[in-house]
Amino acid sequence: MRCSLLGTILAVSLLTSAFPLSAAVAAEDTRIEETSSKTAKLLQELLRFDSSNPGGQTLGQAEYLKKLFDAAGAETEIIVTPSGQAHFIARLKGDGSKKPVLLAAHSDVVPAERSGWSVDPFAGVIQDGYVLGRGAMDFKGGQAVFARAVLMLAENKVPLSRDVIFLAEADEEAGEYGTSWLAENYWEKIDAEFALNEGGWIFQNGAGETTQVNITTRDKIYVSLKLTAAGKPTHSSRPMTESAISHLTQALAKITQWDTDPTLNEQTREYFRALSRTAKEPLASHLKKLAEGKKPEELREAGRKVVELGDYPLLWHALMRNTVAPTMVNAGIKENVIPGTAEAIINVRLVPGSTPYEVMEQLRKVVNDPEVKIELASGMTDSEAREYYDKKTNAPASPVDTELYRALEESSKQVWPKAEVVPALFEAGTDGSAWRDRGVPVYGIYPYPLDNETLERMHGNDERISIRSLNEGTEMIYETLRKVAGR
CATH class of the missing domain: 3.40.630.10 (Zn peptidases)
Known part of the structure; x- marks a missing residue:
């Protein structure tokens, strides 16, 4: 009876100390690694x-x-x-x-x-x-x-x-x-x-x-686009419903609520195909559909599920499409002046095979405002820009x-x-x-x-x-x- 009791106590003692001991060992391993x-x-x-x-x-x-x-x-x-x-x-x-x-x-x-x-x-x-x-x-x-x-x-x-x-x-x-x-x-x-x-x-x-x-x-491929909105400058005590800032902010609101469709090339298709081989279901099937899909609606749905289920949602979202991100906004010369112009920079990362002109045309349709001008922010002439981006795309x-x-x-x-x-x-x-x-x-x-x-x-x-x-x-x-x- 005594042996049985001692065995029970020992077993309970070992059981209750197992996890703290493991934690201590792990902590010691980390400390040794750090030093x-x-x-x-x-x-x-x-x-x-x-x-x-x-x-x-x-x-x-x-x-x-x-x-x-x-x-x-x-x-x-x-x-x-x-x-x-x-x-x-x-x-x-x-x-x-x-x-x-x-x-x-x-x-x-x-x-x-x-x-x-x-x-x-x-x-x-x-x-x-x-x-x-x-x-x-x-x-x-x-x-x-x-x-x-x-x-x-x-x-x-x-x-x-x-x-x-x-x-x-x-x-x-x-x-x-x-x-x-x-x-x-x-x-x-x-x-x-x-x-x-x-x-x-x-x-x-x-x-x-x-x-x-x-x-x-x-x-x-790195591209920056410039959005320029025009309006009438006047005193801030007499605000207008239509101004450069209002046009620009409405344009930016539309852009942030919009997303480009998945745009894959052979390299990114093979990449998502490789991901599917190490992923677990149901993610693996969606990755494979993304890699092999042809119709826009198939790619959109597969892409949505990959981002929803994936371990690296922002990264995979970026790899499957041309990304569009507003990064800088500039307007105004003084706090009591409604400015006549307002500008924003949109940073775009292109999947090789795409061009900035395609994205600019998509943005114009999304913004749908003749008072907002969309152009390359680089300062290059059109011919210089086309030569530069053709070279980048074909590299x-x-x-x-x-x-x-x-x-x-x-x-x-x-x-x-x-x-x-x-x-x-x-x-x-x-x-x-x-x-x-x-x-x-x-x-x-x-x-x-x-x-x-x-x-x-x-x-x-x-x-x-x-x-x-x-x-x-x-x-x-x-x-x-x-x-x-x-x-």
Whole structure:
């Protein structure tokens, strides 16, 4: 009886302590990961440089990176732009038997609205297994992963068949002295057989398992349109029902309530077909219908269900169509004057194969107001614009039969065995065109698995990336470089 009672007590004790013990073990694993991750520590340091664009400076960050790579024995250089910003270049020398591979990551970040943050966005705070800060995900996290992977080649004395170039860029978020300026003036320093940049997403499911690695081979085409409304200027004490502002606000209200139809090309069809192979029902069937549908009504319904059921609704919504987003509004010269004009900027991201003129015509029908003029915001002439967008539309995607793509594919499967690796379209834009325009294949990746909440914090408050994802991404990029550049 006594043994039975003791057994019961022991069993109850073990049962009641099991979950707290598991939590304690998990917490300890997280703590060890936080304190031992060299990539996370590097990211913390990078986040402490306020490189906001506009308003910040990339020179201090470039000088910090130079010290790290000088200590590793790399050839290094800082190139200061006419505006005082800085590009940093480090080169690990190979034996020259193959052309270099380049890893490019921008140092500048979008500004932070500090009032919306729970932590200082430039303090490099670690919280609950995540590094928080402006640029943690876009793209100082990627810069930290790329830099650590290259430094590991030097630390491990990996013999190289080709140079490995690491580039920390300025003026990606805005400005005239980004990679296009760098390529025009210093091409010999960044010329390579192929390049790795920001781009594709690495998806996690609800259980934290990595299910898909997207390697982007092309970006959506960036277009800004300008809406201009005209009206009669007069004193604000005598308001009118018809004014420039009223015309513009009604137009914007219509646009925000409207959506473009799904517009897919061969690349995005194959992408959604690949997603269907790893998704669960009923999402898998809707993804397949979206990939294979022909009729507009079929695509609309499939697209609606994919967004409704998907783990990444905003991302998948953007990838299946030309997106239209009002981003800037400007009107008025004084608070007691009803202005004679009002303007808004509409940012459009085109699926390759579409043109801005198609979207402009759709918007004119939606707005349906002769007092609102819709035109390209670029300032280019019509002939210049048509030539530019024809070139962008006809530019081929980077091929998937190169050594770099194969190395990315193999290393991804090595780190995440259950994940499917697929070439993809990037729903935004990058500065990879500096290489693509010169015939150099560019592959894009945000080199860390992430969930939808992390994705939606990009450019938002409490931007973050998990330390575990940083570690896994560093391993994947290091293995990629060993495969593509090692002898």
